[in-house]
Amino acid sequence: xxxxxxxxxxxxxxxxxxxxxxxxxxMLARMGEVWVITRESNRxxxxxxxxxxxxxxxxxxxxxxxxxxxxxxxxxxxxxxxxYVLWQVAALRQARELSRAMSFDLVWHLTWxxxxxxxxxxxxxxxxVYGPVGGGVGMDWNFVTVLGIRGAVFxxxxxxxxxxxxxxxxxxxxxxxxxxxxLVQNPETRAWLPARHREKALxxxxxxxxxRIGWMGPRPETPTKNALFVGRLLPWKGVALALRVLVxxxxxxxxxxxxxxxxxxxxxxxxxxxxxxxxxxxxxxxLERVHDLMREGxxxxxxxxxxxxxxxxxxxxxxxxxxxxxxxxxxPPAIGGSGVPCTDVPETVAALARAVVAAxxxxxxxxxxxxxxxxxxxxxxxxxxxxxxxxxTWSPPLEP
Numbered sequence: 525x526x527x528x529x530x531x532x533x534x535x536x537x538x539x540x541x542x543x544x545x546x547x548x549x550x551m552l553a554r555m556g557e558v559w560v561i562t563r564e565s566n567r568x569x570x571x572x573x574x575x576x577x578x579x580x581x582x583x584x585x586x587x588x589x590x591x592x593x594x595x596x597x598x599x600x601x602x603x604x605x606x607x608y609v610l611w612q613v614a615a616l617r618q619a620r621e622l623s624r625a626m627s628f629d630l631v632w633h634l635t636w637x638x639x640x641x642x643x644x645x646x647x648x649x650x651x652x653v654y655g656p657v658g659g660g661v662g663m664d665w666n667f668v669t670v671l672g673i674r675g676a677v678f679x680x681x682x683x684x685x686x687x688x689x690x691x692x693x694x695x696x697x698x699x700x701x702x703x704x705x706x707l708v709q710n711p712e713t714r715a716w717l718p719a720r721h722r723e724k725a726l727x728x729x730x731x732x733x734x735x736r737i738g739w740m741g742p743r744p745e746t747p748t749k750n751a752l753f754v755g756r757l758l759p760w761k762g763v764a765l766a767l768r769v770l771v772x773x774x775x776x777x778x779x780x781x782x783x784x785x786x787x788x789x790x791x792x793x794x795x796x797x798x799x800x801x802x803x804x805x806x807x808x809x810x811l812e813r814v815h816d817l818m819r820e821g822x823x824x825x826x827x828x829x830x831x832x833x834x835x836x837x838x839x840x841x842x843x844x845x846x847x848x849x850x851x852x853x854x855x856p857p858a859i860g861g862s863g864v865p866c867t868d869v870p871e872t873v874a875a876l877a878r879a880v881v882a883a884x885x886x887x888x889x890x891x892x893x894x895x896x897x898x899x900x901x902x903x904x905x906x907x908x909x910x911x912x913x914x915x916x917t918w919s920p921p922l923e924p
Contacts (some may be wrong), residue, residue, distance in 0.1 A: 525555055525556030525557070525628040525629045525630065525730065525891065525912045525913070525916060526556060526557050526559075526626060526628045526630075527552050527556055527557070527558045527559070527628060527629065527631075527632055528558075528559045528561065528619055528622060528623070528628045528629065528630075528631055528632070528648065528650075528740060529544075529548075529549055529552065529558060529560045529561065529602045529632045529633075529634050529789055530561055530612070530615055530619070530632070530633045530635075530643060530645040531545035531548075531549060531560050531561065531562045531635045531636060532562065532563060532608055532611055532612075532635050532636050533545045533562075533635040533636055533800065533904065534546050534549065534560060534562040534563075534566050534570065534634075534635065535564075535566055535569050535570070536569055536570065537569075537574035537689065538797075539572070539836035539837065539840070539874070540637045540836050541636055541637070541730075542566075542635075543614065543732075543836060544634070544635055544656070544731070544732070545560075545562065545634055546570070546573070546733045547581060547733075547734060547755060547894055547908065548634055548732065549687075549827060550577060550579050550734075550781075550894065550924055551732070551894060551897060551898045551901055552584070552632070552901075553579035553582040553907075554579055554582075554898050554902075554918040555583070555898075555902060555914050556574070556582065556629070556912075556914070557582050557903075558582055558583055558584065559584045559585075559586060559628075559782075560583065560584070560585050561585075561586045561588055561615045561618055561619055561820070562585060562587060562588070563587065563588065563611070564587040564588065564589040565588055565589065566587070567585070567587045567628070568777075569672030570585055571585075572755050573795045574631070575839070577885075579699065579875065580804070586622065587612045588611070588615050588618045589611070589614070590607070590610060590611065590614055590739055591899065592678050592909035595622055599671035600641045605641065606704040608641065608772065609641070609695065610664065611642065612643050612644040612645075612695075612721075615644070615645075616644045616645070616647060616648070616736065617646055619631075619645070620648065621648075622630070623648055623649065623663075624780050625783055627649075628648070628649075628650045628915055629650060629651065629909075629912050630650060630651050630652075630653055630909070630912070631645050631646065631648045631649075631650040631651070631652045631653070632645070632652075632654075632655070633646070633652075633654050633655070633699060634655075637654070637655050637656055637657040637658060637709075638657065638658060639657045639658065639659035639660055639696065639700075639708075639713055639716065639728065640659050640685070640686050640689035640690055640693060640696050641693075641695070641696060642687070642689075642693060642695035642697070642698055642699050643695065643698075643699055643870070644695065644698070645699070646698055646699050646701075646702035646741055647698075649670065649745075650703055651704045651705075652705075653697070653703065653704065653705045653706075653707070654699045654700070654701050654703040654705070654706045654707070654894060654897050655706055655707035655708060655709070655728070655730075655837065655909040656708060656709045656728050656739065656833060657699075657706065657707065657708055657709065657713060657789065658708070658709040658710065658713050658728035658730075658775035658833030658834075658855070659686070659713060659716070660708070660710070660712045660714070660716030660717070660832065661710060661712040661713065661714075661831040661832070661833055661853060661854035661855075661914055662683065662686070662712070663679045663682070663750075663760070663830060663831055664720050664830060664853065664866050666867070666869065667765075667830055667869060667872075668870050669758075669881050670762075670764040670765060670768075670868065670869060671759040671760065671764075672759055672764075672786070674759065674785070674786075675758070675759025675760060675786070676759075678759065679759075679760065679762070679797040680757075680910070690778040691717070692722050694695045695887070698846050700718065700721045701721075702719070703724060704724065704818040705724055705726070705905075705908050705909075706721065706724055707725070707726055707727075707728040707730075708725050708726070708727055709727075709729050709833050709834050710727065710729070710830065710833060710854050710855045711727055711729055711853050711858065712853070712854060712859045713725075717805075725801065726871070727767040727843075727858060727901070727902065728904070729834055729855055729858050730834055731834050731835065731838070731839045731859055731892055731893065732892050732893070732894055733839050733840070733841075733891055733893055733894065734893075734894050735841055739813055740768055740822065747757070747773070748776070748777055749765065749773075749776045749777070749823050749824075749884060750776065750777045750778070750821060750823055750824075751770075751773075751776060751777070751778050751822065751823065751824045751825075751826040751848070751849075752778075752779045752781070752817055752824070752825050752826065753756075753778065753779070753780050753781070753782075753791070753825075753826050753827060753842075753893045754780075754781040754814050754825075755781075755782050755784055755786045755827070755829070755837060756783070756839050757768070757780070757784030757785070757786045757787045757790060757826065758783050758784045758785070758786050758790075759786050760829065760830045760831055761784075761786075761829050761830075761832075762791050762827070762829045762851065763780060763828075764789075764790065764793055764826035765796055765828040765869075765872070765873060766780075766826050766828055767797055767799060768797065768801065768869075768873045769826065769828075769859050769876045769877045769880060770797070770799045770802060771797050771798075771799060771911055772873065772874060772877040773833065773880065776802070776880070777802045777803070777804070777828070778799075778802060778803045778804070778864050779782070779803075779806065779817060779852065780803065780805050780806065781806045781807075781808075781809040781813075781814060781817065782807075782808065783807050783808045786916075787805065788894045790805075804917060814837075814840070815840070815844055818840065818841055818844035818845075819844045819845065819846075822846060822881045823846075823884045824846070824847055824849055824880050824884050825837075825838070825841040825846045825847065825848045825849070826849050826850075826876070826880060827833040827848060827849070827850045827856055827877060828848065828849075828850060828851050828864075829851065829853075829854070829856065830851065830853065830855050831853060831855075831920070832854045832856055833854055833855050833861070834854075834855035835854075835855045835856040835859060835861070838850070838855075838859045838861050839892055840858070840891075841888065842859075842860065842882075842888045842891035843891040843895050844888075844892065845887075845888045846888055847862070847883040847884070847886050847887065847888050847889070848860070848861040848862060848883070848888070848889065849861065849862050849864065849879045849880050849883050850862065850863055850864070850878060851863060851864055851866055851872070851876075852864055852865050852866065855867060859889075859892065860890065860891075861889070862879055862882075862886075864876050864879050872876060877883070896919070901915070902918075904915060906908040910915060
């Protein structure tokens with residue numbers, strides 16, 4: 525089997541979309557020969573990582589970027605979505621050159637996988653697979669009061685963009701129509717797709733970890749019960765709900781790792797709720813420090829995000845032996861977090877508090893490993909594409 529993959533984001537040893545691009549490429553390379561089209565900026569880390577992965581012989585990378593003079597305006601996240609759309613044109617040109625030299629059995633749009641941004645990969649010949657794609661988790665407007673003015677404006681703008689793209693963006697609609705298989709990160713994204721496309725959509729979160737990370741035994745006892753949150757400090761991440769939970773748990777503390785523009789508002793809220801002496805804002809944390817906190821300094825990972833599509837940090841918490849409490853929305857419960865139903869703010873906060881206390885006495889869930897996820901993906905592809913003759917098993921090649 526030959527597969528060509530569009531993976532705008534693809535970096536080893538990362539989370540979120542970059543990590544998904546890398547790990548899913550490895551998973552596919554356990555079933556056939558894979559050509560991955562990604563950004564030139566990813567070249568150095570990818571080629572260093574290829575030296576130590578068993579699938580390296582079946583992984584081939586093509587690096588594509590716009591000319592420097594055509595991307596001077598892109599700075600970090602600024603202009604990223606516009607640049608992504610333009611990059612798709614360059615990636616399609618490179619993929620067509622490859623397809624003139626060889627035929628591909630599967631064409632796969634992997635990252636960015638946003639259902640209302642779309643992509644151009646289905647213009648190539650071959651059976652087309654889309655995803656795992658997100659973008660379908662909307663805002664529960666019962667919670668708009670906890671967002672602040674800036675957060676509320678963001679959510680209204682986001683809702684309008686999603687609705688407009690669903691009906692007006694031809695690049696978004698193209699992959700839905702052409703796909704032979706759509707993998708979605710959560711049930712909400714499947715429900716968001718037009719009804720005629722839902723039959724070919726399966727829920728399969730994109731979060732896959734390459735290893736156990738390091739936790740090996742029973743969790744140490746902590747003198748004070750502590751809940752941990754790690755993520756960007758943005759209104760929709762739900763940290764304002766976590767602070768309200770702390771009011772109902774006077775014997776608990778809350779550790780917050782991450783940075784973002786909402787931090788100042790959250791600090792004011794902690795003072796107003798009179799919990800600031802039990803809240804620690806640690807700012808940006810290295811991945812190693814996050815894992816240390818998960819293994820040794822926390823009892824529960826509290827992640828009340830209002831519309832996360834995935835939640836890589838959920839799997840990392842599980843891999844470090846930490847139970848997870850989240851809202852019953854989007855990706856976190858699809859990965860295995862203890863989802864609390866959303867009602868109104870007071871009832872949901874009370875339910876989160878009860879779930880935190882209960883989770884502290886429970887074991888962590890199972891994290892999605894590269895081995896278990898490959899088995900599931902192989903089963904899906906063998907069922908959907910029997911003519912490709914995908915082998916039932918894979919073994920790493922022997923060392924020479």
